[in-house]
Amino acid sequence: MTSFDEITKLINDLGDRSDAWRKTRGAEIDELKSELMDMQKKAGRPNLGGGSDTKAHEIWIDTKSQKAVPVLSHGQALKSLEGRSDTPNMGRVLRGLLLGGRAHDARELEDERKAMSIGTDPAGGYTVAGVLANEWIDLLRADMVLSKAGARTVPMESGDLSLACVTGDPVISWHGENANINDAAPTLGSVNMRAKTVVCLVKLSLELSQDSSNIEQILQGTITRAMANAIDSAGINGVSTDAAVAPRGIIDLSGRNTVTSIGAPTTWDFLVDGMYELAADNVPLDRIGALVAHPAVWKKMRKLKTGITNDNTPLTMPAEIAALPKLWTTAAPLVSGTTATGIIADWRDLLFGVRKEITVRVLQETFMGSNLQIAVLAYARVDFAATRAASFCTLEGITV
Numbered sequence: 524m525t526s527f528d529e530i531t532k533l534i535n536d537l538g539d540r541s542d543a544w545r546k547t548r549g550a551e552i553d554e555l556k557s558e559l560m561d562m563q564k565k566a567g568r569p570n571l572g573g574g575s576d577t578k579a580h581e582i583w584i585d586t587k588s589q590k591a592v593p594v595l596s597h598g599q600a601l602k603s604l605e606g607r608s609d610t611p612n613m614g615r616v617l618r619g620l621l622l623g624g625r626a627h628d629a630r631e632l633e634d635e636r637k638a639m640s641i642g643t644d645p646a647g648g649y650t651v652a653g654v655l656a657n658e659w660i661d662l663l664r665a666d667m668v669l670s671k672a673g674a675r676t677v678p679m680e681s682g683d684l685s686l687a688c689v690t691g692d693p694v695i696s697w698h699g700e701n702a703n704i705n706d707a708a709p710t711l712g713s714v715n716m717r718a719k720t721v722v723c724l725v726k727l728s729l730e731l732s733q734d735s736s737n738i739e740q741i742l743q744g745t746i747t748r749a750m751a752n753a754i755d756s757a758g759i760n761g762v763s764t765d766a767a768v769a770p771r772g773i774i775d776l777s778g779r780n781t782v783t784s785i786g787a788p789t790t791w792d793f794l795v796d797g798m799y800e801l802a803a804d805n806v807p808l809d810r811i812g813a814l815v816a817h818p819a820v821w822k823k824m825r826k827l828k829t830g831i832t833n834d835n836t837p838l839t840m841p842a843e844i845a846a847l848p849k850l851w852t853t854a855a856p857l858v859s860g861t862t863a864t865g866i867i868a869d870w871r872d873l874l875f876g877v878r879k880e881i882t883v884r885v886l887q888e889t890f891m892g893s894n895l896q897i898a899v900l901a902y903a904r905v906d907f908a909a910t911r912a913a914s915f916c917t918l919e920g921i922t923v
Contacts, residue, residue, distance in 0.1 A: 587685045595676045597664065601657040656881050662743070666751035668852040669758050672813040673870030679718055679878050682904070686874070688714040689911040692805060716876040718904035719769050723750050726898045746901055755854035758875070758907045759815065759866065770907040773866055773873070774856065778912030780804060787922040789827065791844045797867050797916045798843065804913040806869045813848035816865030817857040819923040821849070865918040872914040878904040
């Protein structure tokens with residue numbers, strides 16, 4: 524049997540060897556600790572998503588409540604603010620709400636809803652809040668042309684949000700000793716966002732809901748694309764019927780720049796004119812974001828030729844026009860199929876406000892009895908606000 528003295532000697536030897544190893548490897552250990560701390564710091568930062576925007580989101584202050592309001596660019600995910608990633612996708616949740624106990628994995632889906640705190644409202648709908656609602660909002664933003672153009676997203680904790688806006692450029696003067704300072708009109712004001720309700724209704728047969736293997740993707744894609752297009756349309760045009768219940772469009776923004784009566788373009792001069800109008804209002808050229816217009820404008824401009832007799836070479840864009848992103852959407856104005864309006868802007872001055880919850884209702888009784896159809900009703904509450912009207916220019920009367 525090994526004696527106690529031998530065990531003690533063995534322990535001491537191990538300790539000596541450990542101390543010697545630490546002395547020789549101490550610098551390497553410290554370097555590894557430093558690298559590990561850097562990795563932990565980075566892991567704690569918001570997951571901005573999209574890989575294109577690595578800066579932290581901005582923080583503004585609600586002028587009424589004095590609470591901090593995060594402001595996100597297109598590449599920054601609202602979901603990252605919650606700090607969770609272990610959530611089911613929205614399509615899976617929709618399938619669970621739609622099929623209920625008829626789903627083969629009904630118990631698992633119900634457990635997921637409970638874990639995500641998806642509760643019912645008094646009217647029998649399901650309120651999706653927190654990280655899952657943020658994921659759905661991120662899906663909406665990913666499909667929204669105005670978000671792609673550069674509009675920034677502001678989560679709304681209540682139905683109203685007040686932020687500062689620019690009403691005019693400051694008046695600058697030189698001051699002599701003891702001289703009076705000239706009065707000037709205020710250059711800052713407030714802009715109020717009040718959440719408006721956008722509704723999407725999707726109907727499908729009972730058989731399709733039960734038998735389709737891709738029902739999750741279809742439901743999620745159909746609802747998000749339709750709602751994104753409707754939100755884009757309201758943000759660009761407003762609505763003609765019940766205008767007060769929808770966001771106000773850029774087309775009707777008071778104080779915006781305009782280029783009017785463009786007619787049938789033969790060059791890109793109308794876009795140069797629009798960029799000049801913004802530059803004349805102190806918008807740097809490198810901050811002028813995408814041209815947003817109907818695909819009919821793309822078709823018209825893509826067919827332009829040099830104008831030289833018998834020369835079918837496509838018209839070359841000026842360098843600044845070629846560098847300008849162009850986003851084509853049917854949400855942009857096209858009147859009678861012949862007259863379009865485009866918009867260029869410093870799109871960061873457009874805010875997209877959205878309430879951080881989405882409500883979903885499954886309507887079975889309404890349609891089931893007559894034609895065995897089920898409907899999904901989803902609605903979100905959103906609004907738009909421009910913080911500087913002079914940062915926008917509408918290009919009007921483009922004959923296509």
